[in-house]
Amino acid sequence: MFFKRKIESWNKHTKKIMDSDIVIGENQTDRLKFLNITKDTLNDVREAGKYLLPFKEEMVHKFYENIMSSEHLVNIISKHSTVDRLKITQQQYIEQFLEADISNDYIQTRVQIGKVHSRINLTANHFIMAHDLLVQFMISILMEKLYKSPNKMMRLVIAIQKLATFDKQLITNVYTDATFQSFLHEISWMLQDITKLDTSEHLINGADTQIKETQSVTAATEQMSASIQEVSNHASEVAERTEEAVQAADNSRKVIDNSFYDIEQVDKTYEHVMENVVQLGKEIDHTHEVINVIKEIAEQTNLLALNASIEAARAGENGQGFAVVAAEVRKLSEHTKEQIEQITTNMESLQRVSTEVTERMKETGTRIEKSVVGSQAAGKELENIISVMHSINYQITEIAAMTEEQSSTVEEISDRNSTIFDLSKNVQHYAVETAEVIYEISKKMDNYRLSFLKTNVVENEKDIIQIAKTDHLLWKWNIYNRLLGFGDLQAEDVSSHTACRLGKWYYSDLPSKVKDKHAFKRLEKQHQAVHDYARLALEHYERDNIEESRSILTELEKASDAVVQCLEQIENDL
Template sequence: MSLFFRKSISWDEQIKFTNSNLSNVGERAKERLNFLGIDQDTLQIVKESADFLAPFKDEMIDKFYERIQSVEGLHKIINEYSTIDRLRKTMGKYLDQFLEAEINKEYIMTRIRIGQVHSRINLTAENFISAHHLLLQVMTAVLIEKLYHKPARMMESIIAVQKLAAYDQQLIVEVYMEHTFKHFLFGVSDMLNEITDIDTTKQLIYSIEKQMDETHNVTAATDQMSASIQEVANYAIKVAEGTDDAVQSAEKSRLAVDETTTDILQVGKVYEEIVNGVTRLGQEIDHTQDIVQVIKGIADQTNLLALNASIEAARAGEHGQGFSVVASEVRKLSEHTKEQIVKINENMESLQRVSSEVIDEITKTSKLVEKSVTGAENTSQALVHIVEMMQGINEATSQIAAMSEEQTSTTVDIASRNSSIYDNSVQAREISHQTAKTLFDLSNKMDNYRKTFFEINVKLTSKDIVKVAKTDHLLWKWRVYNLILGVETIDLKEVTSHEMCRLGQWYYGDLPDHIKQKDAFKQLEIPHKEVHENAKLVVECHNRNDLYGVEMGFKQLEEASEKVITLLCELEDELEKDL
């Protein structure tokens, strides 16, 4: 029967709740349709109402966007993400589909995409609902204008259109809210993933501790250097004093050498006189030998005369006895003289040899004296040069002593500044620890905030669940990292089982077969198990203060964790392709 001939129906009958008999939608959609009282009759009324509404489609769209553009915030969103012309075409397709009133998978997916787009461009649910109500007001106004003389038909059409519009609005807003919640959820997850990827805190703390050690070493070295410099300064002062004494001694030595040189020159002159005297002595020896030869000749003549006298005395007989005695005495005297002359000759020859030797030695000594004089003169000049050099050394040593004093002062200043650096490093280390703790506390608060999204009735796809699992795993590794930093405590029982963590509960939970058949899913179990084994090792080493074991265990944990994350990303990509 045509609606034009329907009897008048009261308002409470118009909004009665019926069970939808739509067979081409899912159970979740049926629940919403039943709640709003939408059935095939409702959709039929909307289709019939299209006869009144379709001619005014362009006008409705014009009024809709005229109002939309009057809002500055909405106008800005349109210019940023789209154009009015494109949106008019989209709105035209929406109205055509709405007036066709065929609720099927394509109809529902169109509304889902609208909700997703509105969430992506940050169009708030409030603005969407207001804009959608504006569109509904325009359609209601048209129906009132066209059917005011047929109240029953008008009421049926308006209520049917409002029911279907309410369904659209509920579905779009639900998708919008769900997509927005997911956006916030994964935005928080991404921030948590980035936080868990921060490795600079540990490096900063270790670097500061290393800097503190180096600063301590520098302080010790500076103290030693300061003591050494002071010792050098003291030695320099002593050397300067000793050099000054040496200069004075060298000056005295130079004067003494000069006096010695004068004395040696005088000795040289004396030696020249001695040589001359010895030479004259040799000459006198030669003259004496000549005289001795004369005496020898006289002795020989005397001896000859004595011999002749003896002969003549013998001839004279008794008269010659007295003369014979004289002749005998003269001969004895002559023999004695000859003996003495022999001795004198021997002595003179010996004296001559000694004189020659003396002359030779004196000549040699004279040459040595001359050499000594020359050496003494050179020594005097060398001493003058030495005195000058030692005076220069004395001045340089004094400067070294003064510079050493300045270096000592500078070293003390360096030590003082280094001590300040050490104090600042200690403070920086404390700030770094506090920063690490603050960062960890912030990550915990963000994770708690993230968990609140799971309490909302948000439908997560398999890909979404993998993404959540990835963040859960990174947060779990983040706890171990902060255990090493000393800002977190972990009970050994928490890391013993790879099945009890959130990733393990998901992995060994009731999952669809199409997920379990993925290669990335199958490969995930072994590295995930290795993560927990190495985490257990880290906790054990940490409890017994085995720093090397902690570092090695965490390094192996990170390697296994990288494999887990890589496989989860591969699984996420594979599930994306399935959508």
């Protein structure tokens, strides 16, 4: 006799429990209660395992057939593991799942799965789809095996779904927390790197210096251009005068050539005169000889006249006429003697003059000879001078041309420098814009980081210290950017070292393992110094004492580095 078995209502299978009889941590117990998971649920899962475990390998095989159809998942597997290894892990998961022994070990295995998925960057969507696929296999097998027992089928299927949902929620929650933590750390590290970008000030100041330098270069090129133009004018003037000097030298050479010809002619005339002077000397000597002969004749005549006078006296009257003649002859002889003496005196004077003239002529001859030699040397030297002056004139002409080229080049440099000046102004403008953009990006990233902090993803003291370090560096970064003209931070905003996030953390109820650290005790003084320097820097900035504020910022950097070192030491000691 056949009868129809009554199927239980779905309300019975989904009835809300008042409390879970499984206790394992506050959070996990709440989840079990929310999903209506009890020990009976776990027993149903174990009972379902009797039907599912025989198909364990087949389910895993079909599971990875689907997985391997996704190129993205294949890339993740090939990068971090192998399919064979993952199949073994998947079978172990199914076995543990169907054992349904929710304990700390069970929870930790799911936590580890979530962390691994986060580490390999498997998205939550892919994990959920893959996990649902495995549950789909299990439900399909149960429905096939238990379709004749619908109430049991519903009970076991719902039990599988409940525990699978618990696993999925636990794993994705860990995955999300781990991913958020990873994002938080990445953002913190990126923000810490951004706070090291102190090049904005150097870039802006460098552009400003470059602008000043280009202005100096422009002034220098203008002066240089004026100097070059002046040199060019002088060179042209010198070239013209040198050309005139060359023409004058050529004319001088012609005059010297003519003078040299005249000197040569004088030399020849001198030689002829010298010959005449020598001949005159010879004639004077010959005249002396003639005078001597005449003198001898006069003496003889005088002697004859004396003898004639004696004979005339002896002749008496007859000799008177002869005596007169003899007297006249004697007078003539005396007169001749006197004239000969005068002539001799004159000839001696003439001889002296002739001798002196001869000596002078010899000296003149020597000088003329030297003048001829000197004129020849002067002619050669003048030719060399003219040659050198031609060369100088050519070089000066070249210099004049070169100065014109230099003037053109300087003008080109001036034009290029003007372009550099414009580019430097643009660079300075873009540097300021870039610095401001970087600052705005850091603010947005910090807001993004703070949104992660609101999700309570911080698990331990190391995470808290890492957050505190990032907070401090961002705080200092805001000071730095305020001195660049960004933001609206005021001196009174940084006066208290207990009101900032780091101060609130420092003076909060911390465990002794943190407070007892030597680095923690040193932190307070350094942190207070940072605030003092920041306040002073901003006060000077607000009074437009820019250089003084920058100087104080250097001291702030030192104190800030000390704060970071203390935080890192605390983190390493934990």
